[in-house]
Amino acid sequence: MSTASDTAYEKIRQHLLEGRVRPGDRLTEEQLSAIAGVSRTPVREAVSRLERELLLMRTQSNRIVVPDWGEDEIDELFTLRQMLESHAAERAATRVSAQDIDELARINSELHEAVALDPPDVARFLDANRLFHEAVTEAAHSPRLGRILATLVEQPVVLHTAREYSIEDLRQSSRDHDELIAAFRARDPHWARAIMGSHLRRAFHVFADAMGEQRSSAEGACAAE
Amino acid sequence: MSTASDTAYEKIRQHLLEGRVRPGDRLTEEQLSAIAGVSRTPVREAVSRLERELLLMRTQSNRIVVPDWGEDEIDELFTLRQMLESHAAERAATRVSAQDIDELARINSELHEAVALDPPDVARFLDANRLFHEAVTEAAHSPRLGRILATLVEQPVVLHTAREYSIEDLRQSSRDHDELIAAFRARDPHWARAIMGSHLRRAFHVFADAMGEQRSSAEGACAAE
């Protein structure tokens, strides 16, 4: 989008995800407006969004800080996502149109291709993966749910950059998607819920492992910085 | 709070809940700033909040409109709330402190008193009820969950004004709360989850009935207006 708010959001978000800041660091609106290249007004909106997504927080006196995520919070994040996205899949199973299903299949074939490459195109995989889950959420036809999930799903991206996923993880993900599509074709909400649940639960463990690696190599990275 | 954003939020929200607008109506930031008595800047923040809570929406070209809630959406709202608040209760069961439990008991005694009056003090009941649920959410120690629930729970207030609750409904609610406290004392997450689930599911039906009454008397009210 061409609005200043959106570019501010993107730039600040990128700045945060690149690891140029550390938990506990304090930022000012002015600094951020320098980073984003726009005035404070759109920056404030962007910060508001990032705050919703918990990529930023406010101190008691409304100063901007970078929050630190404990292990417990990561766990909780995935639990919530599993709960809500399973629900989304269940709802979607009885509401998807044939076109929606075709679209899902198309996205997932994209995903299969990204995995089939050697080496696999992880960025492309993640992109298609995000699209897939968004499409499922969309098919659930629940604006509220969509809104909530949008803020939950974006967050873990912080860690995506830090790890080479194993090919087997990627393959299994795409197979899960295939099965979800099958559940949709069968219009079986229970099946859809179950496969989405296990899909995300496994993702959690992959993630937790990735986190562990990142954590253990964190000190070195900071020293190098 | 004394900030202009908050007063704007309160005033606009009140304006919406008083039924002075109808679904589909379009509002401008200027109108709203007149209503709130502050400039457009804080109004924009307030609108942003109300948008998050789906009390307002934006058209494709970012104009502000009053959304209409279908029956399906009310259902979904309660389903989400049940899902998330059951989860909160489950989490809280293993995390509440003795002080938290005492606080919950205190709030609920307040609630019992409000019900015991003749006629029952519904406003006081609703207030204590809100406090109780907030305290449970707080005890779950999950910032994310708290954030999400805060936006979900506020919404149904629209309808609260429309109906005299039956005494039996109120009594049953306070008994549910007693049982939840018992579950907390026993540190039993499954029990806590179950009682919270049934509590909210019943609330949904009470609500749906109230909605039906409101709907059926809506035309008359509009004509009178």
Add this chain to the structure above:
DNA sequence: CGTGCACTTATTGTATACAATTTGCCCGCG
């Protein structure tokens, strides 16, 4: 040498002016 209080400075909150965009209307043209 620590502690609390005034004062300076930094940071956020609000208002206003202006730019960009969208909408609705009116007029000319087919």
Add this chain to the structure above:
DNA sequence: CGCGGGCAAATTGTATACAATAAGTGCACG
């Protein structure tokens, strides 16, 4: 008479200046 282009009005988006508030700093005093 319908339809499209373009102008005018309305509305939202952005920048900037200023006000309010909180943090930091240093000095006097115990």
